[in-house]
Amino acid sequence: MRRTWLVAATVVPMLVVSACSSRNAVNKPHNNAGGxxxxxxxxxxxxxxxxxxxxxxxxxxxxxxxxxxxxxxxVSYESDGDPTKQAALIDAATNAKPDGLVVSMANPPALKAAxxxxxxxxxxxxxMNSGEAESKAYGALSHIGQxxxxxxxxxxxxxxxDGVHHAICVIQEAGNVGLEQRCGGVKDTLGGTVTNIxxxxxxxxxxxxxxxTKLQSDTSVDAVVTLGAQVAQVAEGxxxxxxxxxxxxxxxxxxxxxxxxxxxxxxxxxDQQPYLQGYLAVVMLTLYKSNLNVLGGGQPxxxxxxxxxxxxxxxxxxxxxxxxx
Amino acid sequence: xxxxxARVDERVAHVGALRRLLLRPELGALVGVLVIFTFFAxxxxxxxxxxxxxxxxxxxxxxGLMAVPVAxxxxxxxxxxxAGVQTATAGLATGIMTTYWGLQLYASWVVSLAxxxxxxFINGFLVTRTGLPSFIITLGMFLGLQGLNLGxxxxxxxxxxxxxxxLVPGYHALNNILASTVTIGGAKFPIAIxxxxxxxxxxxxxxxxxxxxxxxxxxxxxxxxxxxxxxRTGRTTIGLFMMVSFMAWFVGNTQFIRFTSIQAQSGIxxxxxxxxxxxxxxxxxxxxxxxxxxxxxxxxxxxxxxVGIVNVGWNSDWFKLFVGVMLLLAVLANQFTRRLAxxxxx
Amino acid sequence: xxxxxxxxxxxxxxADPPMLEIRDVTKMxxxxxxxxxxxxxxxxxxxxxxxxxxxxxxxTLIKILAGVHQPDGGQLLVDGRPARFSTPRxxxxxxxxxxxxxxxxxxxMAIWRNFFLGSEPTKGWGPFKRFDAGLAKxxxxxxxxxxxxxxxxxxxxxxxLSGGERQSVAIARAVHFGARLLILDxxxxxxxxxxxxxxxxxxxxxxxxxxxxxxxxxxxxxxxPVGDRFLLLKRGxxxxxxxxxxxxxxxxxxxxxxxxxxxxxxxxxxxGTGDVGEVGRELLQDTETLS
Numbered sequence: 001m002r003r004t005w006l007v008a009a010t011v012v013p014m015l016v017v018s019a020c021s022s023r024n025a026v027n028k029p030h031n032n033a034g035g036x037x038x039x040x041x042x043x044x045x046x047x048x049x050x051x052x053x054x055x056x057x058x059x060x061x062x063x064x065x066x067x068x069x070x071x072x073x074x075v076s077y078e079s080d081g082d083p084t085k086q087a088a089l090i091d092a093a094t095n096a097k098p099d100g101l102v103v104s105m106a107n108p109p110a111l112k113a114a115x116x117x118x119x120x121x122x123x124x125x126x127x128m129n130s131g132e133a134e135s136k137a138y139g140a141l142s143h144i145g146q147x148x149x150x151x152x153x154x155x156x157x158x159x160x161x162d163g164v165h166h167a168i169c170v171i172q173e174a175g176n177v178g179l180e181q182r183c184g185g186v187k188d189t190l191g192g193t194v195t196n197i198x199x200x201x202x203x204x205x206x207x208x209x210x211x212x213t214k215l216q217s218d219t220s221v222d223a224v225v226t227l228g229a230q231v232a233q234v235a236e237g238x239x240x241x242x243x244x245x246x247x248x249x250x251x252x253x254x255x256x257x258x259x260x261x262x263x264x265x266x267x268x269x270x271d272q273q274p275y276l277q278g279y280l281a282v283v284m285l286t287l288y289k290s291n292l293n294v295l296g297g298g299q300p301x302x303x304x305x306x307x308x309x310x311x312x313x314x315x316x317x318x319x320x321x322x323x324x325x
Numbered sequence: 326x327x328x329x330x331a332r333v334d335e336r337v338a339h340v341g342a343l344r345r346l347l348l349r350p351e352l353g354a355l356v357g358v359l360v361i362f363t364f365f366a367x368x369x370x371x372x373x374x375x376x377x378x379x380x381x382x383x384x385x386x387x388x389g390l391m392a393v394p395v396a397x398x399x400x401x402x403x404x405x406x407x408a409g410v411q412t413a414t415a416g417l418a419t420g421i422m423t424t425y426w427g428l429q430l431y432a433s434w435v436v437s438l439a440x441x442x443x444x445x446f447i448n449g450f451l452v453t454r455t456g457l458p459s460f461i462i463t464l465g466m467f468l469g470l471q472g473l474n475l476g477x478x479x480x481x482x483x484x485x486x487x488x489x490x491x492l493v494p495g496y497h498a499l500n501n502i503l504a505s506t507v508t509i510g511g512a513k514f515p516i517a518i519x520x521x522x523x524x525x526x527x528x529x530x531x532x533x534x535x536x537x538x539x540x541x542x543x544x545x546x547x548x549x550x551x552x553x554x555x556x557r558t559g560r561t562t563i564g565l566f567m568m569v570s571f572m573a574w575f576v577g578n579t580q581f582i583r584f585t586s587i588q589a590q591s592g593i594x595x596x597x598x599x600x601x602x603x604x605x606x607x608x609x610x611x612x613x614x615x616x617x618x619x620x621x622x623x624x625x626x627x628x629x630x631x632v633g634i635v636n637v638g639w640n641s642d643w644f645k646l647f648v649g650v651m652l653l654l655a656v657l658a659n660q661f662t663r664r665l666a667x668x669x670x671x
Numbered sequence: 672x673x674x675x676x677x678x679x680x681x682x683x684x685x686a687d688p689p690m691l692e693i694r695d696v697t698k699m700x701x702x703x704x705x706x707x708x709x710x711x712x713x714x715x716x717x718x719x720x721x722x723x724x725x726x727x728x729x730x731t732l733i734k735i736l737a738g739v740h741q742p743d744g745g746q747l748l749v750d751g752r753p754a755r756f757s758t759p760r761x762x763x764x765x766x767x768x769x770x771x772x773x774x775x776x777x778x779x780m781a782i783w784r785n786f787f788l789g790s791e792p793t794k795g796w797g798p799f800k801r802f803d804a805g806l807a808k809x810x811x812x813x814x815x816x817x818x819x820x821x822x823x824x825x826x827x828x829x830x831x832l833s834g835g836e837r838q839s840v841a842i843a844r845a846v847h848f849g850a851r852l853l854i855l856d857x858x859x860x861x862x863x864x865x866x867x868x869x870x871x872x873x874x875x876x877x878x879x880x881x882x883x884x885x886x887x888x889x890x891x892x893x894x895x896p897v898g899d900r901f902l903l904l905k906r907g908x909x910x911x912x913x914x915x916x917x918x919x920x921x922x923x924x925x926x927x928x929x930x931x932x933x934x935x936x937x938x939x940x941x942x943g944t945g946d947v948g949e950v951g952r953e954l955l956q957d958t959e960t961l962s
Contacts, residue, residue: 019432026492027424027482053475053485053590062483174645198641202593205580206384210635213380217371217636230486230588237584241513256488256586323483536791536802539780543788546777553739553775555760555789613779 027321039072040286045093046278048079048104048129049086051173053201055229056252056274060129062323063278064102071286081176083110090114100124100285103140105131106177112138124288128281129274130178132300142284143300145277148178151270151305152185155249156194158268158307159223162247165192167223168214172201172231179227182251186225195221204234211238215246223247229254229269236265253308255321261313271316272304275324350607350615353658354622357605360658361626361651365633372636375510382514385628386521388598389621390576393528394568395596396603396620400532401565402545402612403452403459407444407466408569409595413474415441415577416587420487421477430495438574444470445570449563471593478589488586496582504583517579521621524572528617541565546613601652602627626651688751690715690883691736691767691852697744698731704907705731708745711902711912713852713883718874720894721887722927723904729887732904733856736885737769738762768850770841772857778830782822783811785829786844814843818873835866842873852883859893871897891927895920903927 046064050057061077068075076098078089083106091114093101101123105111108131115125119139127135127143135143159167167190169183187194197214199207215221215238224239224246226232232250239246247267250257252274260266280301287293295301308316319325366373372381391408398405415437422433448466452459478485490496503520506513532538543551544558552558581587604610605626606619630651634644689712698706706728713719723729734740736747738756747754749765756762762769769775776785787807794803808825815822818839829837838858845853855874859867874897878884888894894901901918903910903926910926911918941952 015432019429020427021429022427024423024429024493025425025427026489027487053588055485058479058483058485174642196641197635198644200594201588202590203387203595204588204591205387205584206631208584209380209384209632213371213377213632214635216376216380217369217638230586233586234584254484254486534801534804536793536800539784539788539791539802542780542784543777546779547775550771550773550775550777551788553737553759553769553771555763609779613777 040290042071042073042099042286042289043096044068044073044075044100044102044282044285045096045098046075046077046102046281047086047089047093048077048102049081049083049106049178050079050104051081051176052079054173055254056272059252059274059323059325060278063275063280064282066275066324067279067282067286071282073282073286075282081106083107087111087114090118094118094121094123097121098123099289100126102126102128102281102285103131104129104145105134105138108134108138115139124285126281126284128277129272130181135300136298141288141294142296144280144284144295144303145272146300146302146304148181149185149188150302151251151272152182152187153189154185154305154307155182155225155251155270156186156189156191159186159225159247159249160190160192162223162267164190164223164247166218166220167192167194167225168211168221169194169196169225170199170207170211170227170231170235171196172199172207172226172228174198182227183225194225199231201228201230204230207231208234208238208241211235212242215239215242215244219244221246223249226250228252229257232257232260232266232269236260253316253320253325255317258308258313258317258320261308261310262317264310267309269308270305271308271325273306273325276303351619351622352607353656353660354606354616354619354626356658357626357654358622358629361629361633365629365636369633369636372633375512377632377636379509379512379514381625381628381632382518383628384631385625386515386517387576387580388595388602388627389521389624390517390524391569391572391595391599392602392606392620392624393524393617394565394572395599396606396608396615396617397528397532397541398565398569399600399603399608399610400545400612400615401541401562402548403562403565404463404600405448405566405569406460406463406596407448407470408463408573408599409592410467410470410474411441411444411570411573411592412577412580412595413587413589413591413593414444414470415574416581416591417474417478417487417589419578420490420581420587421481423493424487424489425481430490430493430499434499434578437578438571441570441574442567445567446563448570449566452566453559453562467596471590475589485589486586487581487589490581491585499582503579515583517583520575520579525617525621532617537561537564542613544612598627605652605656688748689713690750691885692748692751693732693736693745694748695745696732696735696742696747698728698735698740699743706735706742706904707907709902709904709909710745711900711909713885713900715851715883716878716881717899718878718884718886718897719900719902720898721885721902721904722889722891722894722923724889724927726906727889727904728907729889729904730856733769733771733854733885733887736762736767736854738767763848766849766851767854768845768848768852769854770838770845770856770858772860774837774841776829776837776841779828781826782815782829782832782840783807783825785840786811786814786847790848810847814847815839818843818876833866834862835869838862838870839873842877846877846880846882850882852885853877854885854887856887857889858886859888859890867893889927891920891924895923 048057057079064075064077080086080089087110090103094117101118103115103125105127115138118125125140127140129145130147132143132147169186171179171183173179183196199210211224224235226235229252233256235248239248249267251270253269253271257266257269261269284295316325371377395405395408418437418440419433422428422436423430448463451462505516507516532541540556540561543556544561548558602623603620605623606616608615630648634647691713693709693711696706696709711719721729735742738759738761754765792803792806793800795801811825812822820836820839829840858870871893874884874886886894899915901923902912940950
């Protein structure tokens with residue numbers, strides 16, 4: 001019996017190693033663009049409302065990390081979708097006495113007190129992504145990015161131009177404020193009907209079937225709007241399986257979405273450039289601390305929305321696959 | 326045994342065939358299935374069409390495949406809260422090993438199977454050795470794997486998903502076995518449904534017709550008594566946890582092959598549905614009683630409800646409320662049927 | 672007139688070694704002495720009763736015989752040869768079957784499943800090995816029938832049977848699986864008068880089939896009618912190991928009741944008023960009739 005184990009213990013690893021081949025490694029592991037010799041040495045804390053496994057916020061985080069490397073700053077990134085918990089994270093960051101604080105405000109009133117405490121402690125605050133309306137009022141230096149509603153409206157406008165009358169908006173995380181705002185924005189500008197359907201991002205196979213069955217039950221639907229790149233992929237399958245002519249548009253990018261746009265399977269994607277939001281927020285604070293520079297002239301610094309269509313999809317595809325777009 | 330020597334116990338009344346049917350644990354679930362089907366079929370012609378059936382059977386099969394070993398485990402007296410995230414671990418492991426580290430697809434399949442069986446073994450080992458409630462131990466495993474799934478994926482891929490498995494050599498053969506479709510009545514039925522039916526039949530056979538099945542009932546019903554008569558309760562428990570992990574491997578990888586990508590946070594929250602399906606199917610939370618066929622019927626109820634709500638066009642914000650109400654109704658129906666059946670004995 | 676020893680006529684000289692001999696067995700749990708120098712024997716076709724109140728060490732003794740614990744001193748001899756039971760399986764293999772107080776029965780499972788639990792008959796081979804349910808149901812009905820119970824529906828969960836019937840399932844199971852020695856742990860303790868009588872009948876039936884029986888109880892009125900040998904335990908020590916001819920029911924009861932201690936208690940209670948005094952006076956009467 002022991003001999004069998006010994007034999008297995010030697011033979012199996014050899015078999016495993018021999019089965020390795022570069023032909024299988026179709027994904028390239030993340031390559032860090034070389035760290036810049038910025039040497040600023042500031043401590044920047046970033047506290048957002050993204051949830052842990054969210055693809056959009058992961059790209060923001062990538063931007064934050066790279067900026068930290070390029071600037072030579074120490075960056076920390078914390079997030080929680082629950083505003084109460086996010087406020088607690090802001091307080092925790094304040095207590096660590098950073099040189100600058102970046103906050104995304106999906107629920108501005110809930111965060112107001114914590115932000116003001118940070119400012120009173122002498123920490124400059126920049127808001128990003130959501131909350132541009134309250135940013136100045138709360139004493140933030142600048143705001144980078146734009147509310148999700150803006151992106152939603154851009155989608156609605158484009159769909160209207162494409163002749164869409166009934167769109168379904170697929171919400172993959174119940175109760176997520178940002179997602180609800182996106183659908184709300186679409187509704188504002190479409191001028192037709194927008195029906196929200198709930199699916200679970202943690203169960204995408206079921207999500208595909210639900211989108212498919214919706215298309216089969218309601219043939220008046222002529223567009224499907226997804227709010228995340230992962231959901232877009234399954235929606236594509238759902239549309240073709242349901243033999244539907246519905247147009248597919250999505251928010252956010254990844255490598256597969258870019259490819260699908262090139263192939264005409266997805267009409268367009270709205271890119272809010274989350275990498276840029278994260279990266280520039282860190283840069284803005286660094287330059288403020290070192291040189292008292294303020295970007296924006298009192299206005300929010302918008303990073304989008306840009307529409308990725310067949311024309312420009314090919315160019316961004318590789319970047320999207322690397323997690324930077 | 327002659328009539329003269331055998332004292333007939335007047336209290337052991339003759340139990341008719343119909344009453345015997347009522348006593349089966351699956352009955353409540355079957356009633357639930359019929360009620361839900363009738364309800365939605367009456368309101369939506371898409372629901373009752375072949376295409377509609379393909380949809381709700383598809384959703385049910387993913388839940389149902391996992392409900393089978395989870396039901397066996399519950400009958401054996403334990404819970405596995407890590408069952409949902411294990412499906413993600415399995416798929417992510419295969420994906421990372423192949424598309425990032427270059428391991429051949431079939432080889433990484435085997436390695437990922439070994440990994441999942443080890444996780445199952447750890448769960449079972451900790452439960453039997455420490456004597457702590459399986460709820461707590463698997464909760465720890467659930468949180469640990471959740472963190473591991475996200476952390477490792479982000480570290481290796483810089484994203485929260487692993488994709489492009491369809492580009493590796495060997496993909497198409499696996500795709501045909503695990504992810505193809507069967508056309509019936511003009512609609513495409515995913516082959517996972519066949520796998521689901523097959524595993525249900527296998528699970529039921531093991532439970533009801535084998536010695537190991539007897540040990541499952543015994544270990545769940547009274548572990549001390551079982552140990553005293555020589556049942557290997559430790560081995561049975563560890564075996565059951567490994568069965569759950571095996572199915573997590575199967576489901577995680579088949580979904581990965583079928584959809585060509587897998588999310589790091591996939592499966593979170595599903596473990597409660599597996600348990601709910603098993604309970605609807607007649608499994609007692611305290612163990613020792615239940616049915617695999619019932620658990621699959623419970624999964625069918627969930628699938629029909631989820632798809633049916635979309636078919637009839639109800640506001641999907643209320644979805645979870647509907648599911649909760651359906652679950653309670655199904656469990657009550659189950660309770661009621663059992664009480665009725667037991668009273669017939671008095 | 673020759674001097675004939677009456678006892679030699681009543682008890683023929685033993686030629687064979689006893690089926691089971693317990694010799695000077697001692698068991699400690701940490702610093703607590705659970706059993707100290709306990710000895711008795713069991714013959715085939717005879718019943719040895721182990722009597723004692725709660726805390727006397729009866730459970731520990733059974734667990735040693737069943738292979739759950741190992742003795743710290745003394746030895747067990749099966750058919751005259753020293754034996755060591757490291758696991759319950761060893762005891763079972765030696766033909767010693769234990770029917771525990773909680774019966775080692777799973778209430779939710781059917782009678783036939785319980786009957787064969789741990790020793791399931793199989794049909795077929797390899798991965799297709801099946802639990803032979805047909806055979807199991809047939810045997811269960813037969814064995815229960817031999818005990819005098821007609822189980823029309825072996826699928827009935829055991830939990831729906833009465834206490835006495837459950838005992839009979841456990842006993843029938845032990846007998847069927849080739850037990851040579853049956854150890855019954857307080858089978859009558861939780862039963863009503865009539866049910867207890869029925870169980871005593873099963874014990875006699877088992878004895879008459881040639882099994883040795885160890886019958887554990889704290890009730891001398893149950894033990895005396897069926898017992899051939901009596902071992903009395905008190906707080907881990909043996910008060911004596913007697914053949915039936917050596918002791919009367921009254922003496923047995925007096926020894927068990929603690930004789931002198933009980934008299935003292937009775938005097939104390941007798942001085943009390945109302946019901947307490949009544950109890951004390953009755954107790955005093957009882958102890959006086961026993962001594």
